[in-house]
Amino acid sequence: MRPARRVKTLAEDAREGLIEPPRTLPPKYFYDARGSALFDRICDTEDYYPTRTEDALLARYAGEIMCKVQPRHILELGSGTSRKTRHLLSACEGQEGMIYWPFDVCREVLEETGEVLMTDYPWLEINPLLGDYSAGLDHLPCPDGGCLYVFLGGTLGNFEEREAITLLRELAVRMSPLDRLLLGVDRVKSVHVLHAAYDDGEGITAAFNRNVLHVLNRELRGDFQPDAFAHRAVYNEDAARIEMYLVADTQQQVHLDELDATLRFAAGETILTEISRKFTLESVTQLLARAGMAIEGHYAPENEYFSLLIAAPQRNVHVAVI
Numbered sequence: 001m002r003p004a005r006r007v008k009t010l011a012e013d014a015r016e017g018l019i020e021p022p023r024t025l026p027p028k029y030f031y032d033a034r035g036s037a038l039f040d041r042i043c044d045t046e047d048y049y050p051t052r053t054e055d056a057l058l059a060r061y062a063g064e065i066m067c068k069v070q071p072r073h074i075l076e077l078g079s080g081t082s083r084k085t086r087h088l089l090s091a092c093e094g095q096e097g098m099i100y101w102p103f104d105v106c107r108e109v110l111e112e113t114g115e116v117l118m119t120d121y122p123w124l125e126i127n128p129l130l131g132d133y134s135a136g137l138d139h140l141p142c143p144d145g146g147c148l149y150v151f152l153g154g155t156l157g158n159f160e161e162r163e164a165i166t167l168l169r170e171l172a173v174r175m176s177p178l179d180r181l182l183l184g185v186d187r188v189k190s191v192h193v194l195h196a197a198y199d200d201g202e203g204i205t206a207a208f209n210r211n212v213l214h215v216l217n218r219e220l221r222g223d224f225q226p227d228a229f230a231h232r233a234v235y236n237e238d239a240a241r242i243e244m245y246l247v248a249d250t251q252q253q254v255h256l257d258e259l260d261a262t263l264r265f266a267a268g269e270t271i272l273t274e275i276s277r278k279f280t281l282e283s284v285t286q287l288l289a290r291a292g293m294a295i296e297g298h299y300a301p302e303n304e305y306f307s308l309l310i311a312a313p314q315r316n317v318h319v320a321v322i
């Protein structure tokens with residue numbers, strides 16, 4: 001796919017975000033083959049409730065959702081291993097002409113998942129799309145017939161408000177009146193539950209966080225010592241978001257050959273590697289409205305830990321000047 005707009009390379013993002021504090025990197029760089037596998041392991045930890053909560057919702061409501069929307073296409077943003085999407089695919093078992101478009105930035109996860117899905121769903125056409133959704137959505141294939149866009153896992157929470165609105169707006173603009181978005185968002189809840197979810201007892205989230213340093217070492221010929229950085233997850237209540245940091249254990253220097261740059265860390269200095277925003281029904285309704293979408297359906301468990309939303313593009317009145 002040729003992107004609608006150019007996105008920065010890792011070298012550019014690293015030069016912009018890492019050389020001087022406050023240091024930060026976009027979370028998409030977690031997801032090389034190893035990072036995707038670590039994310040999948042996070043999903044199976046006791047502490048990380050979002051996956052099993054959303055999975056239970058999809059297991060229960062996939063049939064109802066597919067019946068309501070009746071799409072011919074399912075196009076999933078940040079599809080990963082598509083593990084929860086299987087409920088949607090199974091709900092249209094054998095449906096003639098059904099096409100699944102998993103869209104992800106990680107080639108390995110798309111290839112592996114594509115192969116397994118082809119075996120498990122022989123009746124389904126599967127067209128994986130490798131790309132970066134922050135490059136815009138204009139260049140996505142334009143499926144004819146209704147399309148269910150799927151954005152699960154709470155991944156929208158990894159975007160700042162402005163970026164989230166941009167992405168959802170781009171989606172709203174390309175949606176036909178028959179299309180719908182199935183959006184999974186994580187909800188505001190007890191700090192203890194949130195903190196455990198992002199600092200699991202098995203240390204998988206810590207390994208996932210440090211993986212970005214392995215990516216930098218490989219791609220930018222760096223000499224980060226990942227074990228010299230601690231994983232820290234903090235819930236910022238005012239911003240209703242988890243912030244994930246890597247914290248330098250000691251004063252240290254890191255050289256990135258590709259950038260010909262030396263990063264100097266004082267002990268305790270941080271790199272912000274991810275934000276994960278948590279929503280109330282009100283905040284997500286507002287976000288969708290600002291992007292030109294309205295909520296048409298809502299599924300949540302009794303504890304309201306997570307929400308699955310069906311959103312429709314809002315119709316605009318266009319007055320033609322004649």
Ligand code: SAH
Binds near residue numbers: 039082103131
């Ligand atoms: N939807 C899955 C996976 C969530 S993990 C679930 O709910 O479990 C986030 C996924 O988004 C990863 O597979 C990652 O590779 C993908 N991703 C992250 N940033 C991306 C980007 N900018 N463009 C496309 N995919 C991206």
Ligand code: AVI
Binds near residue numbers: 154274275
């Ligand atoms: C992909 N995304 C929604 C996950 C989240 O919960 O924000 C990524 C993650 N980071 C740490 N654990 C999981």
